[in-house]
Amino acid sequence: DTGVSQNPRHKITKRGQNVTFRCDPISEHNRLYWYRQTLGQGPEFLTYFQNEAQLEKSRLLSDRFSAERPKGSFSTLEIQRTEQGDSAMYLCASTLGLAGGNEQFFGPGTRLTVL
Amino acid sequence: DQQVKQNSPSLSVQEGRISILNCDYTNSMFDYFLWYKKYPAEGPTFLISISSIKDKNEDGRFTVFLNKSAKHLSLHIVPSQPGDSAVYFCAASAWSNDYKLSFGAGTTVTVRA
Numbered sequence: 001d002t003g004v005s006q007n008p009r010h011k012i013t014k015r016g017q018n019v020t021f022r023c024d025p026i027s028e029h030n031r032l033y034w035y036r037q038t039l040g041q042g043p044e045f046l047t048y049f050q051n052e053a054q055l056e057k058s059r060l061l062s063d064r065f066s067a068e069r070p071k072g073s074f075s076t077l078e079i080q081r082t083e084q085g086d087s088a089m090y091l092c093a094s095t096l097g098l099a100g101g102n103e104q105f106f107g108p109g110t111r112l113t114v115l
Numbered sequence: 116d117q118q119v120k121q122n123s124p125s126l127s128v129q130e131g132r133i134s135i136l137n138c139d140y141t142n143s144m145f146d147y148f149l150w151y152k153k154y155p156a157e158g159p160t161f162l163i164s165i166s167s168i169k170d171k172n173e174d175g176r177f178t179v180f181l182n183k184s185a186k187h188l189s190l191h192i193v194p195s196q197p198g199d200s201a202v203y204f205c206a207a208s209a210w211s212n213d214y215k216l217s218f219g220a221g222t223t224v225t226v227r228a
Contacts, residue, residue: 040221042119042206055213102164103164106159
């Protein structure tokens, strides 16, 4: 299966701890997106990359959040000093970009619970 | 500011009948629309999309209709099957916003046997 993968699938942490999530996109996709989904809501855009360049960060993304895509392949999302309000499903998606269509393909997500 | 709205949180339909899911949007710059299906504990799965230059797109049992003047789109599933029971998300994007997706809150579809 060469779909989008995310690790870990679940993360439980205590308030104040740092957490890091990983996303491996579909190999030929040059665009990678991060979204956050809370209960009863649709996914909300957080940030995205074109190859290794981070093109935009949402206002939802406080300074405690940082994302990287160092070699234009996998990406990491780090949350420092986690708060209970950070509890959510964090979704990663990838796409070929404008040249190859606009459908974004999602991974299974990482569910974060902050105690 | 919720730019994409799915006003029906749930829909129950009998197996074999048609499911109609509705979605409204407010941003006139949106020019590409998508429907995703989501099972519990999984990520959203792409179903079907439509460009603003079209008013209909069909793929097997799934048809999406777009009414630009009303800023409204709908997804028709015919015939509905038990495996269609899931949460369906409407999403919209714009060339001017680099095709980042804005999602509705979702509609939970339950197909009754």
